[in-house]
Amino acid sequence: MDAAAADERLDRAFMALADPVRRSILARLSRGPATVTELAEPFDITTQAVSKHIQVLESAGLVTRSRDAQRRPVHLDAAALETLTEWIDRYRLIHEQRFRRLDALLASADGGDAAASAEQD
Template sequence: MDDRLSKVFAALGDPIRRDIVARLATEDATVGELAAPYDVSMQAVSKHLKVLQEAGLVTRSRDAQRRPVHLEAEVFDLMTKWIERYRREAEQRYRRLDAVLAAMQDDETAEARPEEGTAS
C-alpha cells in the first residue's frame, strides 16, 4: 500500500499533473483536449499521463476513434484513508496538548488567588 501511495503522491507532485487530475474530475478527455491549455508538447502531456497511469490515477480506453482518459476515483479513497488516519492522530495530540495547557492555566489561576482568610 505504501508503495502505491508513494507513486500517487509523487505523481501529484507536479502542477501540470495535478491540473490534469482536476480537469478529469469533471469529465473524461483526450490527450489533445488535455494538452490544449499548456505550453508543452503533446509528447510531454503523454508522459505526464503515463506517470498518472502508472500511479493508478487514470486509465485510457477506446471509444470508436476517440481514446479518452478517465480519472480513477477509488485511488482517492486510498489517499483519503491514509490522510484521515494521520489527521485523527494529530487531532488526538492537539486534544492532549489542549488538556495540558488548560491544566497549567488552572494551576496558575489557583496560585494567583489569595488564600482564604488571609488579609491583603
Template sequence: MALADPVRRSIIARLSRGPATVNELAEPFEISKQAVSKHIQVLEQAELVTRTREAQRRPVHLNPARLEALTAWIDQYRLVREGQFRSLDAVLRSRAADGSD
C-alpha cells in the same frame, strides 16, 4: 508520488469533471502534449486514471475509488502529524509560560 506535481494535480482536478482526451488535458498548459502524456502515464501507473478507446478518441478517466483510497491514506498521516504538532505547541507554550527559552 503521483500527486506531487502541480500539472498532475491539475489533470486530476480536470478529470473530476469528466473524461478528456490528451489534447483537451494539454490545452491549459504551456508544455507539449508529449509532456502531458508522460504525466498521464505517471497517473496511470498510480492507478489514478485509466484510458479507454472510443472510435478514434482515447479519453482519460479518473479512477475515483483509487483517489479515495489515496486520500484516506493521506488523511491518516495528516491526523498523526497534526497530533504531533499539537503536542509540540503544548510543550512550547509551557516553556514560554515558565519563562524558559
C-alpha cells in the same frame, strides 16, 4: 495486496502528485473524462509531454484510459484517490488527537496558574 505492494503504490501516487501539471490534469479530470488534446489545452507544453504525464498518472493507478471509437479518453480513478485520502486521514486523526490532548493539558495548566494568581491577590 500485501503491505509492500500497497506502500509502493502509495509511493508512486504521491510522486505523481508532486508535479503541478499532473495535479492540474487530475483537477480537470475530476470534472469528467478528457482526451490528451483537451488536457493539453491550458498548458504551454506539447501533447506528447502531457501524454507522458498521463502515463505517470496511469502507472500510479490514478487514471485509466478507454477507447471510444477514435477517441481515447482519460478517466480519473476516484477509488485510487479515496485510498490516498484514507491514508492521509489516518495520520491526520492521530495528530489531531495529540493536539487535543496538548490543548487540554495547556488549558488545565493555564487554569491552575489563574487560580494560583487569584489566591495571591
